[in-house]
Amino acid sequence: MKKIIQFSALCLILSLILMASTSYALVFKEIKIGRYWDRVNDACHQAQREGRFGQYIHNSHGVLARGYMFNNTSTHIGCKDWTDPATGTVYEYWIGGAGHVAPNESNNFMPIVEEDGLTIHKYWRFEPPLVVVDGFRSSDPMRDGDEVDPGYIPGTADVMVESSVNTMLGITIHQRVYAWSQQNHDDYHIYDWTLTNTGNLDLDDEIETTQTIKDFYIAREGHYSNTWNSWHWWPSRVGEFPGDTLRASFIYPARSHTHAQDLLGDVRTSGNEIGYMRQAWAGGDATLFCSSAPNMLNIADDDPSQPRITATNDQDLTWDKPDAIYINAEDRQTCYNAMSQGTAAFTQFVQPDYPDALLAYPGSHHGITIDDMCLYGYDVRYPKDANLTTARHVSWQSYGPFTLEHGQSIRLVWARGAGSMTPEKIYEVGQAWRAGTAADLWEGDWHLPPPMEVYPELSPTDNDKAKDSWVTTSVDSFFRNVYNAQWNFRQGYQIPTAPPPPSLEVTSLPDGIRVTWGVESDAAPDLAGFRIYRAKGNYTPKISSGQMIGTWELITSVDKGTHTYTDETAERGQAYYYAVTAYDNGTNIPDVSAEDGHLIYPANQVLESSIYLNRTVVAAQLTRPAGNSLDEIRIVPNPFNINAVNLQYTGTNENMINFLDLPPVCTIRIFTESGDLIQTIEHTSESGDESWGGKLPQRHSATESGQRIVSGIYIAHFETPDGQSIIRKFVVVR
Known part of the structure; x- marks a missing residue:
């Protein structure tokens, strides 16, 4: 009996693992052709489990310090008076979509499998360039679902990623993500969604319902931060009133209440990066189009009043964080109320609407942005002061309401991107601030976040104000980039392109x-x-x-x-x-x-x-001239200690075993002390050196089967094409 119980438990565990892998399949395509990078998943939701990737190249280490620009985003869809075709139950409020943590792809946002068995595809306008450094490939290979098909890509985008999902409301979402690489349009990607009432509630071809979707809303959220802690960022928005020319939700640097001095921009005060500002960027989303009515999908059909609902929200609310299939009736109603009335409609998070809301579009609700609350009588000096229950604020944008008869569609398009100073300028300003001379770099009026204008003690000196003004120009850069995206969309994606890149x-x-x-x-x-x-x-x-x-x-x-x-x-x-x-x-x-x-x-x-x-990510360096005799061959460092970096070569030779003064061409065979052959290296460069190790798998000091070598004595046998040979020994310490 005990064995049967153990076997049953094992089967249950395996089944749960299989269910989990089915429910949360990690299938995505990366777009890395310009300054902004992103990872696009097949289920459209980009939530924490599967999205969490946005990166921007204008910062330390080439990408955002500490990882991700968009920790996660999510999408909820909701309607009223929805009838379950299987049971006949009428739900006053019905919610679908993905929570931040646990989006389910089995019965909520379900990626559609195409004829080739794949759920997501990536199309190129040109052949991706092959990049090779000293015989080693330095570029990403084409993968399943990648193909070159310029005729299929609308407009002149260099890359397009495409996928579709069915949802638990019977709404099918078709997603296309476009990216450009030329210098005026490489700071953003454009997400283009068509949402159709197909009535398909699962992944087969059968239509389960033909009901009209009433009072339908789409709510999109973004945790725009490269850390879980949002206290270093102001969440903000523009475009909520008639006459605004840009609709955007974004973050930009804030002074944290945890810092005794003004470190806006996250100035490094110690360590290797001292003086550098890791968080001198702004990023977010800009709405480019929302249908004014069902089946109004053309550029001229945009509704400038959308999104109707905007606010700053707390990520960990019970109605918001989980997958929609797991929330109860009360939370479904709360979620729908937030979609249709804004977060001021409930008390879990108090963010009042603008007092001049009557100047906004009729039927819209817009919470005061946290950085503007100080302008309306609220004592908000830091992001923490805005009554967040945790340190994780998210933007909330809701579009609707729509009534979609069976077969009708709406379209939603937005750009996601970032903006900042160049890394060189970031470093220059940070170093000047440390020296007390940042004011010498700034001309004109100060350019500060509203709380620093209202509370001057937050930026007490001209040195601080100059640094903070430079950091806040990241907002201007972000606006410029998403304005470019808006113009791009309005041209039907038909914008000038550069010549294709060479291999x-x-x-x-x-x-x-x-x-x-x-x-x-x-x-x-x-x-x-x-x-x-x-x-x-x-x-x-x-x-x-x-x-x-x-x-x-x-x-x-x-x-x-x-x-x-x-x-x-x-x-x-x-x-x-x-x-x-x-x-x-x-x-x-x-x-x-x-x-x-x-x-x-x-x-x-x-x-x-x-x-x-086509930039190389594997280093090249001047090689040594070929040796004159096999007797000159040396192995350095010897012994090789992986932990003794100060005793290794630097640059391209770091973490490598180097063979020096080689003949122009030879074969290097490496044996263990017991005589087992573990690696063969063909030296054909006609130079005098060869390396074994480094960061790429091809260069790791490993055996032919890919196993890392252990501590011990090794024998290197060098043989020239004419049969001359010599042996050298070396020691590895790990």
Whole structure:
């Protein structure tokens, strides 16, 4: 009996594991072609379990410090008087969608499997460039569901990700996410949704219901923060009143109540990054379109009053956090009330509506933004003062109401992106603030968050005010970028494009580093030439030993028809990274301005492909000349101690075992002390050195089967093509 019970328990555990893997399948596509990166999942909801990825390249380490810009987002959909076709039960309020933590993909937001067996696809306008450094692939490979099909992508987007879901309301959501890589449009992605009342409540083709969906709302949330703690950020919004030209929900840096001094921007006061500001960016979503009525899907059919409901919410409320299938009737009603009336309709989180709400669109409800509460008589100096029950605030945007008859559709489009200073400017301002000279870098009136205007003690000195003004310009950058997205959408995604990027091969040589690129760009009729960029020390900006490394610099330009360049200025012992962009002649660009008046395209602007499409992430460095004799071969460091970084080579040689003064061509076989062959390396570069180890799997100091080598004595056998050979021993300590 005991064995039967144990077997039954095991079966139950296995079944739960299988159910979990079915309910929460992690299927996504990454978009990493410009300064803003994102991970798009097949179920559309982008909630914590499966989204949690947005990253922005204009910051420390090339992406946002501490991980993610959008920790998670979520979507709720709701209606009134919905009838369950299986039981005939009428629900006064019916909610579907994904909570922040546990979205269920089995019976709520259910990804639709296409004919090829996949639930999500990624389409390219051009062949993704192949990038190779010293024989090692440095670019991401094409994966299942990836294909090049420029004819299928609407407009001129460089990448499109597509998926669809059925939902527990019978609403089918078709999602397309578009991204561009040219310099005016690489700070955002556009999410384009069509929501149709198909009546399909599951994943088969049968239609379970043809009922009309009444008083339908879509609520979208975003936890726009790269940490769980939101006390370092002001959540804010624009576009809630007639005459506004941009509808956006976003965050930007705030001074935290936990800091005794003004560290707005998260100035590093100690450690390797001292003086750098990790949180000098702004990011969020901008609504570009919402249907004014069912089946009104064209650009001219936009309803400027949407979203009708906006507020700042607490992420951990019982009606909001869980998956909709798990909440009770009371929480369903509360969730629907929040969709239709705003968060001021209930008492769990008190955020009053604007007192001048009568100036807003009729039927809309807009909570006072937390950063503006001080302007309306509330003593809110820090985000914490806004009566949040936890340190996790989220934006709340609700669109509706709609009445959707069976077969009718609505469309919702938004841009997600970010903006900031350049890493170099961030570091310059942070260092000036530490030196007390930041005011020398700022001209004109201060540009501060409202609480710092109302409470001057929050930014007490001109030195503080200058730093804080620079940090707050991140909002201006964010606005500029999403205004560009708005203009892009209104052009039907038909915007100018740069020539396609070339493939790239980088070869380390004794007297220079050779950069060779392919002919993929040559087909562009307006191709003018190529630009070669180089980064030193790292392939993204970061602070190392008090200096910024990894910034990309233009080292030369060449006319079209040229496909190779040798960098003879490289210095021995340094790590170098390269990118080659293709640029056009600028003849197809007129003056183009966004709705706020800023110039998107100056006349005859030259467009170029993005360095993020073919930059190398594996370092190249000058190699040694080939040795004259096998007797000269050395192995360094020896012994190799993985923990003794100060005794290793730096740059590209860090964490590597290096074979020096080799002949131009030889085979290196590595054996254990007992004579077992564990790795074979073909040295064919005609240089005098070869490495074993590093960050890439191909270079790890590992056996042929991929196992990491253990501490011990190893034997290296070197053999030339003419049969000459020699043996060297080395020690590994782990």
